[in-house]
Amino acid sequence: MASSNFIDYVKINARSGAGGAGSVHFRREKYVDKGGPDGGDGGRGGHVILRGNTQLWTLLHLKYTKHVRAEAGKAGEGGRRAGAQGKDIILEVPLGTIAKDAETGEQLMEITEDGQEMILLPGGRGGLGNDHFKTSTKQTPQYAQPGEEAQEAWIVLELKVLADVGLVGFPNAGKSTLLSVVSAARPEIADYPFTTLVPNLGVVAYRDYRSFVMADIPGIIEGASQGKGLGLRFLRHIERNSLLLFMIPADSEDIAAEYQTLLNELLQYNPSLLDKQRLIAISKIDLTETSERKKLTKNLPVDVPSLFISAITQEGIEQLKDLIWKTLNEPLSVS
Structure with missing residues (x-):
């Protein structure tokens, strides 16, 4: 997906329909000049x-x-005929979309399943016709209910990528x-920082026709939890991943320190992220000698499984x- 086409945040003004x-x-x-009430x-x-x-x-979109x-x-209408219902507006959204009240920040709902429908703003109920208000002592009621008013709000729609594995x-x-x-x-690849500016998803084929979804999250930098670099814009995508795969290149100056820095950024952003399963992959192992691996x-x-890889x-x-x-x-325990 091209970076210019990946939009994970929109703000809209939504209004439901008023009731009739x-x-x-x-x-x-x-031959009936004074019939009873029959307002619909x-x-x-x-x-x-x-x-x-x-x-x-x-x-x-x-x-x-x-x-x-x-x-x-x-x-x-007369003859107890009910008015037609107003047409619903259905907004199709990707899985992982949450809706928030733009003013309060309150989360209203989240969409996680295909075909799942949730009412963001309900339409107003229609008013009762005067047929409902007749009694033995008031046989010609001259009033009916007005319809309920429409609801209007500024809504923020925010996408959090759904994936089994998030690359951190x-x-x-x-x-x-x-x-x-x-x-x-086919994400953009180059030998310079911040090549990836949007999350990329890929389906990884596994044995016996099984598969899992992997998400390449744009690179974190120290201070990302305070908004530096790409900052908070993409950290939220990590929240929806089942497993976090920490990737640290073999040519890093201090692999252990780099891992702790990444862990700290997640902790500062959302402590619950540390409850997720974690793995560590030392990447670009083709750049080092086999004898140096233990030092790395x-x-x-x-208690966090690690292994060496080379793409x-x-x-x-x-x-x-x-x-x-x-x-x-087979979930493992996490410290």
């Missing part, structure tokens, strides 16, 4: 609805949709290269897939 008014009407027939009910106003769609990966208006319900690492750690090797995804992993946590020579790639699959399906 109930009717004040009395039955009139050729007003129709319900249209809802504003969010619907999950697995075919969507971005909120791009809503980028220029600043105002969303559902249709108002029609007024009731500093820029130029080899995350995009790994994704391109293990899946059909010095001071790494012993260029394919070393360790199959073992990495095995470890990921095992961890996803």
Whole structure:
């Protein structure tokens, strides 16, 4: 997906439809000049609805949709005829989309399944016609209910990428290269920081026709949790991953320190991220001698599985897939 086409945040003004008014009407027939009340009910106003769609990966289609208006319900009519309901507005969104009140920041809902529908703003109820208000002592009520008013709000739609595995690492750690090797995804790859400016998703084929989804999250830098670099814009995507694969290049000055820095940024952003399963991959191992490998992993946590990989020579790639699959399906304890 091109960086210009990946939109994970939109703000829209949404308004549901007002309910139709109930009717004040009395039955009139050729030989009945004073019939009873027969005013029909007003129709319900249209809802504003969010619907999950697995075919969507971005909120791009809503980028220029600043105002969303559902249709108002029609007024009731004589003969107890109810007014027509207002047409609903359905906004198709990718899985992992959350809706927030733009003013309070309160999370209203999240869409996680294909076809899942949730009412963002309900339409107003239609008013009751005067037929409902007749009594033994008041047989000709001259009033009916008005329809309920529409609801209007500024809504923020925010996408958090849904994936089984999230790749976590500093820029130029080899995350995009790994994704391109293990899946059909084709992220932009180059030997300079911040090549990846948007999350990229790839489906990784595993044995016996099984698979899992891997997400290449744009590189974290120290201070990202305070908004530096790409900062908070992409850290939220990590929240929806089941497993975090920390990638640290073999040519790093201090692998253990780099791991701790990455861990600290996640802790500062959201402490619950440390409850997720973790793996460590020392990437670009083709750049080092075999004899140096033990030194590279010095001071790494012993309770977090780690292994050496090279996307260029394919070393360790199959073992990495095995470890990921095992961890996803047989959860390990995390400190």
